[in-house]
Amino acid sequence: MSSQTEHPAVWTRTDVPEGLGLGTLTPRPDGYGLEAGETVIEDGEAFSTRFGVDTDLAWVTRRVRVEVLSAQGSSRLELTARDGSWALGDGTPLPDLLGCFDVDVAATPLTNTLPIRRLGLRPGEHRDIAVAWVHVPSLTVRRVRQRYLRNGPADGLDHYTYSDPEHGRYRLSVDARGLVVDYEGLARRVRRP
Incomplete structure (x- = not known):
């Protein structure tokens, strides 16, 4: 696919000793596709994750x-x-996730794009949502309440505050496509030369 339609980004993880992720956002006729991979070393364990949404x-x-x-x-x-x-993929219902419209694959900033784009918040506006949160590497999934607050733009980027009761509050900056540039305490975009 050409760079006109596919939007790649690379992040380095800042919360673990070693971690690098690559993801793409691809517009499609019926929606959008997110694809990403990440390799992490955490607590002496190395693992690789690949996901698509x-x-x-x-x-x-x-x-x-x-x-x-x-x-x-x-x-x-x-x-x-x-x-x-x-x-689940085999058709088993997950009633605890009823009403969730977004997925959050833990340990990657790419899935933050989903609620940022879906909600379309104006500066100063916030929304509380429930998401299907997937823990990596265990792949357990559960419902998590999250809040997105859109702050004012600065330095050519949009800024948000993300929070949830379990993990706390973090600042995010995103580009014009809603892809995270900097996720406080988790990841930072690697600049292309």
């Missing part, structure tokens, strides 16, 4: 695939969503 044109998550490769072997999670109802 498909959305509709309103940025609502429709399908999620996450794979992890570690010293323990490989594991995979697949989720589908329709109108706020979620299921």
Whole structure:
């Protein structure tokens, strides 16, 4: 795909000793696709993650695939969503996720693009949402309440404050496509030469 339609980004993780991720945002006729991979060394353990998210044109998550490769072997999670109802790839319903319209694959800034684009907040506006939160590397999934507050623009970037009751509050800066440039305490975009 050409750079006109595919938007790649590389992040270095700032919360672990070693970590690098590459992701792309691709517009499609029926929505958007996010694809990413990441390799991390954390607490003496190395693992690699690859994931994909498909959305509709309103940025609502429709399908999620996450794979992890570690010293323990490989594991995979697949989720589908329709109108706020979620299921595992085999069709098993996940009623705890009812009403979630976004997925948050932990340890990557790429999935923050989903609520940022879907909500379309104006500066000073905030929204509380529930997301399907996927822990990496365990691939457990659960409902998490999150808040996005859009702050004023600065230095050619949009700025947000993200918070949730379990992980705390973080500042995010994003480019014109909603891709994270800097995620306080987690990741920073690697600048292209």
